[in-house]
Amino acid sequence: MPYKKANGEGSVQKYYKNGVLKGWRTTITIGRDDKGKLIRKQFYGKTKLETIKKKDDYLNKSAAGMLPADEKITVQEWFKIWLYEYRINDLRPSTLERYCGIYKIYILNSSIGLKKLKDLKTSNIQSYYNILINEKNKTPNIVKTLNKLLKSGLNQALKEQYIIINPCNSVTLPKLPPKKEIKIFTVEEEKKFIKSLINHRNRALFILTLGTGLRQGWC
Structure with a gap:
């Protein structure tokens, strides 16, 4: 009928x-x-x-079958599903922990996190990034990392047909600061430096660092 x-x-x-x-x-x-x-x-x-x-x-x-199965799902709800259902087995524990940290700080209960997934637009993301830079004093690197992660999560939502485009594709990211030129010792400078360490209590540590290129925070 x-x-x-x-x-x-x-x-x-x-x-x-x-x-x-x-x-x-x-x-x-x-x-x-x-x-x-x-x-x-x-x-x-x-x-x-x-x-x-x-x-x-x-x-x-x-x-056309282009509507999400759940129109009420929010960005933060989807992102949590993406982390713990799609990525939990292919990420190292340390990487998963880092992603969860980004989620809790920058997505959970944020202006974009609370939006319905289907309603999220590039302008929403752009406005949020601008606030992070101009009002929250976050660095361009932080915003770039956040966008990379958010974009990955939304790519999966695109495959699942929760959204029809990925709004992260069209945002304008802040310019990264120019990399500082790293100056290295010449052979003669290395010899002078090592000679000056004869009676230094951290002589072995300095020589190890000089010979291997270790940097603080790697260990």
């Missing part, structure tokens, strides 16, 4: 709130819940044409 629309379904009507005209609204039925109750979805717009376009876009994506 062909589906019969409910009264008023698909029609576009003016939308009022507290007696004030807010725009236009239309409603469609998208299925039934586990109790057989109809599930309806509403679309809003400032104009009648905008409202119809939103409804048609939704129906076209639905027909």
Whole structure:
């Protein structure tokens, strides 16, 4: 039996709130819940044409299988799933710990983390990165690392058809500071340096560092 629309379904009507005209609204039925109750979805717009376009876009994506299975999932919820379901077995424990740290500091409960995954736009990410740089005094390296990780997580969401584009692809990242030129000793300078260490209590440590190139923080 062909589906019969409910009264008023698909029609576009003016939308009022507290007696004030807010725009236009239309409603469609998208299925039934586990109790057989109809599930309806509403679309809003400032104009009648905008409202119809939103409804048609939704129906076209639905027909093409491009809608997420769970439209309410947030960015932070998805990112946690991605870490602990998709990446937990292919990352070293130390790497997973570092990723979890980035998630807790920069994604969890942040302005982008609380957004629904399907609603996340490049402008949201760009605004957040600008705040991190200009107001939170974070370095370009931190933002670049965050974007790389977020982009990877969203690539998986793209494969799962939760989103149709990866908004990280279009952000403008801050420029990294120029690398400082590293000056090294000449052979003659090395000899003079070693000679000056004859009575130094850390002589062996300095010679080890000089000969191997070890840097602080590697151990």
